[in-house]
Amino acid sequence: MGNEFMCVSRRRFLLQAASVAAVAPAVLSGCMSSPTSVMESVKPAPDPYYLAMYGPMPNERFPMPATDISDLEERFFRQQVRYHRNERPGTIVVDTQNRFLYLVQPNGMAMRYGIGVGRAGLEFEGTARVARKAQWPTWTPTASMIEREPERNAQWAGGMPPGLDNPLGARALYLFDGGRDTLYRIHGTTEPWSIGLAVSSGCVRLFNQDIIDLYGRVAIDTPVLVLQNEPLQYPQRQTPDWVRRQLQIPQPGQQQVGTTGV
Numbered sequence: 503m504g505n506e507f508m509c510v511s512r513r514r515f516l517l518q519a520a521s522v523a524a525v526a527p528a529v530l531s532g533c534m535s536s537p538t539s540v541m542e543s544v545k546p547a548p549d550p551y552y553l554a555m556y557g558p559m560p561n562e563r564f565p566m567p568a569t570d571i572s573d574l575e576e577r578f579f580r581q582q583v584r585y586h587r588n589e590r591p592g593t594i595v596v597d598t599q600n601r602f603l604y605l606v607q608p609n610g611m612a613m614r615y616g617i618g619v620g621r622a623g624l625e626f627e628g629t630a631r632v633a634r635k636a637q638w639p640t641w642t643p644t645a646s647m648i649e650r651e652p653e654r655n656a657q658w659a660g661g662m663p664p665g666l667d668n669p670l671g672a673r674a675l676y677l678f679d680g681g682r683d684t685l686y687r688i689h690g691t692t693e694p695w696s697i698g699l700a701v702s703s704g705c706v707r708l709f710n711q712d713i714i715d716l717y718g719r720v721a722i723d724t725p726v727l728v729l730q731n732e733p734l735q736y737p738q739r740q741t742p743d744w745v746r747r748q749l750q751i752p753q754p755g756q757q758q759v760g761t762t763g764v
Contacts, residue, residue: 578616585612618696632724633678638664673717698739
């Protein structure tokens with residue numbers, strides 16, 4: 503009796519389950535266009551390897567939270583790649599067009615970092631050297647930056663103290679041409695969304711975790727080569743709409759009415 507009840511109950515359960523499965527697509531079709539459209543709307547989470555790479559750094563002078571990398575493509579994350587040029591190992595190469603910085607390594611390899619490029623970063627081309635390195639540097643806006651955005655920058659004419667809100671981020675490399683300061687900096691950023699874009703003030707910015715990594719790999723007098731017109735390797739990252747609105751950048755094809763401090 504007990505076994506017969508168990509068998510009948512199981513049979514009834516399977517029949518009911520099959521009935522529900524048959525009806526479910528018709529019911530659900532009123533809520534969604536198709537399973538494919540739902541899947542396409544869900545963006546894959548970043549690889550756990552990169553989540554760990556850009557995780558919190560509590561032992562820094564100013565403990566750093568994790569960096570949000572959810573909206574960026576993997577090509578902008580720190581990784582070792584084959585290097586296509588002939589600079590000697592130990593050279594820093596900045597490819598402003600493709601938004602990459604390379605630290606050339608032996609055997610045709612390089613450590614590649616995603617970068618954001620500011621106005622100053624697009625105005626320098628050629629060779630320089632790392633003449634100074636700073637951990638948690640002070641930021642001092644240039645005269646032109648103060649003139650362009652006095653309400654934002656004039657208060658820091660004497661220098662902005664280091665910290666999580668400092669535009670230079672956790673580290674900075676200061677580039678000189680011989681004994682002359684080029685005013686060109688490779689530094690961290692408080693705006694990780696700007697990696698892969700050319701919408702910011704400043705020079706060349708990296709994720710804070712990446713500038714910390716690069717800082718530890720290079721020495722004073724490291725040679726630097728800045729390239730402005732390399733062929734595009736990938737489609738350029740498009741500026742998000744909310745960034746365009748905030749910085750008053752016109753949509754492609756629109757005429758820009760005013761100027762911005764980007």
